Amino acid sequence: SPGEGREEGRIYASPRARRLAEREGVDLSGMKGSGPRGRIMERDVRAVIERRGRGVAPEG
Amino acid sequence: MSYQYDLVVLGSGPGGYVAAIRASQLGLKAAVVEKDKLGGVCLNIGCIPSKALIHMATLYRQAQETLSRTGVKVDTSGFDYEKVFSYSRQVADRLSKGVQYLLKKNKVDVITGEGVLEDPHTVRVGDARYTGKFVLVATGSSPRSIPGFEIDELVVLSSTGALMLKELPTRIIILGGGAIGMEFAYVFSSFGVQVTVVEMLDQVLPFMDHEVVEVLVKDFSKRGITILTSSKATSLVKTESGVVLTVEGASGRQELQAEKLLVSIGRAPNTRGIGLEEIGVQLDERGFVKVGDYYQTAVEGVYAIGDILPTPQLAHVASKEGEIAVLHMAGRPKEKVLPQEEIPSAVYTEPQVAGFGLTEKEAKEKGLSYKTAVFPFRGVGKAVAVGEVDGFVKLVYDPETEEILGAFIVGPEATELVHELLLAKRSELLLDDISHMVHAHPTLSEGVMEAARMAQGWAIHV
């Protein structure tokens, strides 16, 4: 469940966000997303990829 | 400067009344100005009465087509369409009263009369003036007519005139094969009226996937509805007994006769004569209001939503736009403009049609790598049990990421079934989420599951 997920530090991400992260090698752990209750959404992963592309260090 | 209200809303349709209630929930003191009945077009002369007619039309058809096979005699000789009309008015009135109750309960003031914007913060109604920190314009739309086909509501009807008919004609021509035109075609033809639909484009319901529309058209044709696509009405002559419409199509010119003509070729925004341009609100060449990400107009403090925008003219779009606008006013912007691909379209004929996102054609035109999966209701036990096996669930998806690009359904309860898929789309789920979920048996929703499985190559019932 999402509630338990957060408590256990499990990643709470949308399936599309997960898939994109997997393909692009983005580590989702510790990331807070912009979706409901901090769910990591595709747009959040895209933002990381973009920053990476621009050579900016990922945000904590 | 101090205002009487935080928000003055102009128009109480599904855009306006929902926005006013939402504003009140968010702590804004709100008023709604309405010159006609509460609930706007949708509740009074749109979505709701039309669905009441459709419901009755379906009962009428089913009784004759199916129930009569059990030895029940269905004698329609005493059928009185006026009773159907009355039912549709009762339903509309009940819901309009419901809006009145809701506005009151939410402490929204209702101001009766025609409102005009005097300045960005002042709405004049007759001699009275109401000021608001924000003004939300939600004045909706009116039936469009074209020169030579002027609506008189006696012989040449708009949707309003068609809804208000107390007697059925023997024949009717419907100019325009959009959702409204097709729904009336369904209603009238179910009650035995001879219906001809004339559509300029090469497809009725042009916003829907073409395969889905084909099923509907086939069904309509079987029932005796004539559908002329790529056909242009070039002239109209009123006669003693009705109208003669000249139509030019691929196969030449023909003259159609009927007692009534229903013109359903679109709806024009109600944006003139209410002070919009005078205070600086910008309109596009067709008269629609130009807005920003949160439905702000060019004038600070003035917002616009619903049918007066160049977004799809749908009740649920109007309501959502209103919600987004008032959240912005309240300083709690959450979402920006409604993404086009998250807007469901629905046509409430039988079979029903519903969908969202990219049609197959659009996906092709965009050069996307896409695939489609089409699962027929024939393979769905519930559809067989209720005798409604025409139609299917069609998915347009990205084969690599398994993302849903679009979904279109034609068949029983399509307008409800589409929401499971829309939730999947909007919450960034993938085909797996639907294909592996247990769906109750026997339900029509199993068709949704099977379509997702089909895309993944493991549908069972096909």
Added chain:
Amino acid sequence: MSYQYDLVVLGSGPGGYVAAIRASQLGLKAAVVEKDKLGGVCLNIGCIPSKALIHMATLYRQAQETLSRTGVKVDTSGFDYEKVFSYSRQVADRLSKGVQYLLKKNKVDVITGEGVLEDPHTVRVGDARYTGKFVLVATGSSPRSIPGFEIDELVVLSSTGALMLKELPTRIIILGGGAIGMEFAYVFSSFGVQVTVVEMLDQVLPFMDHEVVEVLVKDFSKRGITILTSSKATSLVKTESGVVLTVEGASGRQELQAEKLLVSIGRAPNTRGIGLEEIGVQLDERGFVKVGDYYQTAVEGVYAIGDILPTPQLAHVASKEGEIAVLHMAGRPKEKVLPQEEIPSAVYTEPQVAGFGLTEKEAKEKGLSYKTAVFPFRGVGKAVAVGEVDGFVKLVYDPETEEILGAFIVGPEATELVHELLLAKRSELLLDDISHMVHAHPTLSEGVMEAARMAQGWAIHV
């Protein structure tokens, strides 16, 4: 050792036939052994014919209750229930043939006859023996009867006898208010039969949320169905004209008379006499098969699914269990046992009832911090337009995490609407995902959206 098949399936119900097709898709060579009609109980004497009867019952009712208000004369004097019966058989036969076609298309061999397990890899049918690397037992269930209430299918009926009636009795007593009992109560009463339901527990449909059931019971009572809960049938006497049933309840003892008695008190697993215990498969005290996470029995290579397990006796459960089992056999285990809270239950009466997850009572008993939101169909425009305003969408949710714990719907199309909520639950979505999604207007699904909004404190139409 080499076998004729990779998989031999015993029983072709929704457990067996789906598993066989899925196995074939996964590259396993499969056969199904069936002693009766393909499709099992569900297609032939269960889910499907019962839904066909319900469909006709609804048409019959609606024609009289609603259509007759339009001046259409609905004359039921010539009504012939046998036609309804025939329709239900046609539907069942069509789907049973469909299964035959699907099995053939998927290259699954069909072996006709009664199969018995001789050893973990051998099924004997008459004199023939069929061997498989794996054996999947999916022999389903049969109506349970209790001493003193033996089923004769003439006066004392099981669901099978009730489905096979070609003539309606004037009165019927239904012993057992589960889904099957309530569906028959709906069908019979719609056609004018006087129905009394006798239920031992304090609630019919005990697996459903109590508030949801209350709505159904109220509706049934209005229609003249008598429902006796907390009532125990203590004795049965067959008379010339039917039965006299003695019932003891809170209010004492009473004698009920009727032409027929339908016993629908549960279904017993078909696990005896087919070699199961002989080869080492373990049964529990009630005769259900004990299985592991992937539906493996105690005997290597032998799996069991469907109504012979102590999991909910539902077709979609049987199918899903079959899918999970064959994935495991194919060496591609994906999911383990079906989580209880992801199993939808559905009752196809009018109003329909559907739900999943924790009922309010269960949440309370577990000591969870939960809240409920109940949004009435009265506030849903489509429900008003089709005249079906009884009922509501009820959510049981965690107020802190906004996670859905359970959802229960009573009202029109409840059995379809539940899937949007189930998808949300299963895919770990939250109230926000549903409350902010645009739902087409006017649809019943708006009730789902409003329930989510209600939980968040911002429903509009209430």
